[in-house]
Amino acid sequence: MSPKLTTKDRxxxxxxxxSDRIPIGPDWAAKPGTRALGWRADADEHMTFCETFxxxxxxxxxxxxxxxxxxxxxxxxxxxxxxQIWTQLSGALQRTIASVALQSxxxxxxxxxxxxxxxxxxxxxxxxxxxxxxxxxxxxxxxxQKEEGQYIASFLEADIHASGDTEAEALSDLKAMALDAxxxxxxxxxxxxGPLLLRQRAVLLASxxxxx
Amino acid sequence: MAGITxxxxxxxxxxxxxxxxxxxxxxxxxxxxxxxxWITWFxxxxxxxxxxxxxxxxxxxxQTPHETKDLAQCPKSREDWIADxxxxxxxxxxxxx
Numbered sequence: 001m002s003p004k005l006t007t008k009d010r011x012x013x014x015x016x017x018x019s020d021r022i023p024i025g026p027d028w029a030a031k032p033g034t035r036a037l038g039w040r041a042d043a044d045e046h047m048t049f050c051e052t053f054x055x056x057x058x059x060x061x062x063x064x065x066x067x068x069x070x071x072x073x074x075x076x077x078x079x080x081x082x083x084q085i086w087t088q089l090s091g092a093l094q095r096t097i098a099s100v101a102l103q104s105x106x107x108x109x110x111x112x113x114x115x116x117x118x119x120x121x122x123x124x125x126x127x128x129x130x131x132x133x134x135x136x137x138x139x140x141x142x143x144x145q146k147e148e149g150q151y152i153a154s155f156l157e158a159d160i161h162a163s164g165d166t167e168a169e170a171l172s173d174l175k176a177m178a179l180d181a182x183x184x185x186x187x188x189x190x191x192x193x194g195p196l197l198l199r200q201r202a203v204l205l206a207s208x209x210x211x212x
Numbered sequence: 213m214a215g216i217t218x219x220x221x222x223x224x225x226x227x228x229x230x231x232x233x234x235x236x237x238x239x240x241x242x243x244x245x246x247x248x249x250w251i252t253w254f255x256x257x258x259x260x261x262x263x264x265x266x267x268x269x270x271x272x273x274x275q276t277p278h279e280t281k282d283l284a285q286c287p288k289s290r291e292d293w294i295a296d297x298x299x300x301x302x303x304x305x306x307x308x309x
Contacts, residue, residue, distance in 0.1 A: 132236075147267050148215050148265070148267060149215075149265070150215070150265040150267050152267050152268050152271070153268075154268075154271065159271075159272075160272075161268035161271040161272060162255060162257070162268050163257065163265060163266055163267040163268040164257070165264075165265075173255065173257060176235065176236040176255075177235065177236075177241075177255045179236060180235045180236055180241055180255075181241075181253070184233070184241070184243075184253075188250060191249075192248070192250060193249060193250055193251075194246070194249045194250065194251035194252065194302070194303055194304070195301075195302070195303075195304055196252055196302050196303075197250055197251065197252065197253075
């Protein structure tokens with residue numbers, strides 16, 4: 001809402017020069033017309049108003065033409081009208097700041113959710129190797145994570161991993177790799193294996209059994 | 213950085229002097245030996261696509277994706293990788309028990 005000029009304000013209009021009617025700037029106190037109009041704000045209060053006006057302008061763009069004209073004639077307005085403008089600008093400024101802060105917070109939360117979705121993954125329990133002739137002795141938990149556009153399935157206890165374009169493909173490859181490792185490691189003597197594969201063999205023997 | 217592709221996996225297998233064994237449905241298995249012991253392996257998915265991602269390989273080799281890419285693209289040698297594995301306790305030397 002644009003502030004209205006009061007009768008008291010209007011009676012000074014003819015004598016005011018255009019340059020005197022622009023109070024925005026540090027040289028306000030030097031403009032003789034402003035004091036003559038009865039505007040009794042001190043310099044600090046005026047500067048605060050100017051700063052608010054500039055910030056609101058930069059955040060929300062220029063005011064509508066009618067409001068613009070009234071604001072340029074701000075030194076001609078009554079104290080009530082100025083308070084009204086001040087209130088409006090302060091409110092607009094606060095809403096702008098709140099909106100910017102919310103947008104920033106939202107963007108940060110979106111990034112965090114995306115990171116969590118990518119890193120957390122899901123756990124799938126392997127309970128069968130059918131149609132392969134192997135029995136699951138105890139359910140095998142496979143962790144499936146999405147990484148750089150592909151899915152990686154991991155049998156963490158055995159340190160066996162597989163990847164695929166889909167979760168199902170990664171899981172299917174993981175099962176095939178686990179069975180291959182089971183067969184290959186079972187053929188080896190313990191002394192022919194490094195510590196990693198000795199542990200892998202122990203985990204596989206505890207989890208899988210070949211059907212007779 | 214692009215991920216590890218099937219082509220990278222084959223280069224790594226060659227560099228680490230891996231023995232290639234046929235696997236079930238997933239393709240082949242690259243077995244890596246050190247001082248006569250089988251120390252680790254990784255699967256290479258069968259795919260007609262040469263650039264098929266093989267994101268599981270860094271985990272099998274206990275390397276970061278970047279280090280694994282270095283293995284495929286020259287800067288890192290088999291000796292560098294072995295030294296890294298010994299340091300991580302994944303490989304034990306005959307001298308070290």
